[in-house]
Amino acid sequence: MLSASRSAPPPPNPDTDGPLPFTPARRGAWSRGWPGGRRRCCRGCRAAGEGGEPPPRPRVPAVPWGRGERPPPEPARRPPRCAPVAAMAPMGIRLSPLGMAVFCLLGLGVLYHLYSGFLAGRFAFFMLSEPAAGGPEAPRGSAPAGAVDLRDLLAVSVLAAVRGGEEVKRVREGNVLNEKAKGKTREGAEEKLTSGDLLSNRKMFYLLKGAFPGVQINSEEHVDAADQETVSWDRSIPEDIKKKIQPTEVPAESVTVWIDPLDATQEYTDDLRQYVTTMVCVAVNGKPVIGVIHKPFSAYTAWAMVDGGSNVKARSSYNEKTPRIIVSRSHAGKVEQVARQTFGNKTVIIPAGGAGYKVLALLDVAEENQEEADVYIHVTYIKKWDICAGNAVLRALGGHMTTLAGEEISYTGSDGNEGGLIASINMNHKALIEKLPNLEKTSRK
Numbered sequence: 001m002l003s004a005s006r007s008a009p010p011p012p013n014p015d016t017d018g019p020l021p022f023t024p025a026r027r028g029a030w031s032r033g034w035p036g037g038r039r040r041c042c043r044g045c046r047a048a049g050e051g052g053e054p055p056p057r058p059r060v061p062a063v064p065w066g067r068g069e070r071p072p073p074e075p076a077r078r079p080p081r082c083a084p085v086a087a088m089a090p091m092g093i094r095l096s097p098l099g100m101a102v103f104c105l106l107g108l109g110v111l112y113h114l115y116s117g118f119l120a121g122r123f124a125f126f127m128l129s130e131p132a133a134g135g136p137e138a139p140r141g142s143a144p145a146g147a148v149d150l151r152d153l154l155a156v157s158v159l160a161a162v163r164g165g166e167e168v169k170r171v172r173e174g175n176v177l178n179e180k181a182k183g184k185t186r187e188g189a190e191e192k193l194t195s196g197d198l199l200s201n202r203k204m205f206y207l208l209k210g211a212f213p214g215v216q217i218n219s220e221e222h223v224d225a226a227d228q229e230t231v232s233w234d235r236s237i238p239e240d241i242k243k244k245i246q247p248t249e250v251p252a253e254s255v256t257v258w259i260d261p262l263d264a265t266q267e268y269t270d271d272l273r274q275y276v277t278t279m280v281c282v283a284v285n286g287k288p289v290i291g292v293i294h295k296p297f298s299a300y301t302a303w304a305m306v307d308g309g310s311n312v313k314a315r316s317s318y319n320e321k322t323p324r325i326i327v328s329r330s331h332a333g334k335v336e337q338v339a340r341q342t343f344g345n346k347t348v349i350i351p352a353g354g355a356g357y358k359v360l361a362l363l364d365v366a367e368e369n370q371e372e373a374d375v376y377i378h379v380t381y382i383k384k385w386d387i388c389a390g391n392a393v394l395r396a397l398g399g400h401m402t403t404l405a406g407e408e409i410s411y412t413g414s415d416g417n418e419g420g421l422i423a424s425i426n427m428n429h430k431a432l433i434e435k436l437p438n439l440e441k442t443s444r445k
């Protein structure tokens with residue numbers, strides 16, 4: 001839209017050519033915002049008396065020419081010049097009104113590009129600052145003092161899950177698990193602890209704590225202060241995360257990180273490696289927002305961020321009528337019996353280890369040794385580090401994980417989830433819950 005002015009004829013001079021007539025058609029052009037008109041023109045034009053206001057209408061007699069005479073030819077219509085046009089004239093460049101509009105749009109485009117990431121971050125900061133029911137009050141849209149960037153947190157969470165996974169794998173392959181009993185579940189099942197759990201926990205905890213010292217971290221295993229390790233983050237963000245996720249700041253005090261350094265410990269000791277995962281979850285005001293599920297023995301990692309992006313997706317179809325139900329193999333409770341009562345005797349029940357593995361079974365995960373299911377149900381008590389990452393991933397992909405009564409699970413406060421869980425994606429989650437009245441009672445037995 002730039003045009004060289006050297007060969008153009010000289011513009012009409014109002015002193016010698018007389019004022020340009022301001023005809024009704026022209027007046028319409030002004031009020032519609034004709035280039036150079038009141039709505040589009042710049043302050044400089046108005047200061048220079050050009051473009052800002054319509055020029056005064058000249059006094060012209062009703063019929064200024066005699067009867068039978070032809071009206072004199074109207075002087076060529078030309079939109080008023082804009083100040084920047086005049087400013088560019090010494091450079092030998094003149095912009096047509098259309099060129100001027102394109103020039104302004106280009107400028108706006110550059111400004112938008114520069115500020116879009118920043119604005120998206122500020123918007124998310126404002127939206128995510130909304131307190132959850134019963135959660136702590138967070139400053140809304142205030143200056144990000146003590147703020148954390150969720151994109152950074154996602155990058156560190158992925159790194160932590162991978163680094164923890166390396167410990168899990170190393171211990172298993174070295175075959176020195178140092179297996180101990182750490183207690184019993186409410187149902188009387190033995191809870192196991194291995195060197196894999198502890199070493200992974202140490203790596204993951206100190207990496208996250210070192211990168212985000214102001215953030216609350218809840219981990220399945222006890223962190224021994226006498227056994228500190230410095231694990232630093234070089235602040236690099238993987239390319240796929242950079243591509244899909246915008247920087248998004250939230251107040252540090254609104255964040256709770258949940259670490260499961262080794263999910264499916266029972267199966268780990270049984271050498272059923274396919275079930276084992278390491279997981280990190282980030283909750284903001286109790287809502288699960290970032291989930292990372294890593295399989296150390298196949299180096300597979302799924303991550304997702306609510307309203308951000310993911311590297312994993314839902315499958316294209318699910319069987320809602322006779323769903324395949326994936327359940328715990330070591331903490332099943334009465335889930336099989338009740339699932340069959342609810343969905344019929346033909347319902348396929350898939351017993352499997354690990355809450356992370358069972359969430360991956362609902363997704364499109366091209367992994368050897370990864371089974372597929374339509375619904376994940378757990379009826380006994382379970383801890384939040386076991387389920388938070390899966391809940392965040394499902395939520396980010398449009399799925400649901402709720403208690404068996406259909407309540408959202410809040411990832412602040414206590415470690416435990418009392419109401420059992422049901423997880424699904426691309427299904428009528430509410431209808432599933434309505435089919436499960438008996439499971440809810442079973443879970444609270």
Ligand SMILES: Nc1ncnc2c1ncn2[C@@H]1O[C@H](COP(=O)(O)O)[C@@H](OP(=O)(O)O)[C@H]1O
Nearest residue numbers: 185262263264265328331353354355380381386
């Ligand atoms: N009733 C219960 N009480 C305590 N933890 C339970 C539980 N049921 C399941 N879990 C924990 O939830 C995780 C997934 O369980 P499951 O494999 O049975 O589905 C396991 O975590 P860890 O392996 O991280 O300890 C398991 O210990």
Ligand SMILES: [Mg+2]
Nearest residue numbers: 260263264386
């Ligand atoms: Mg666990």
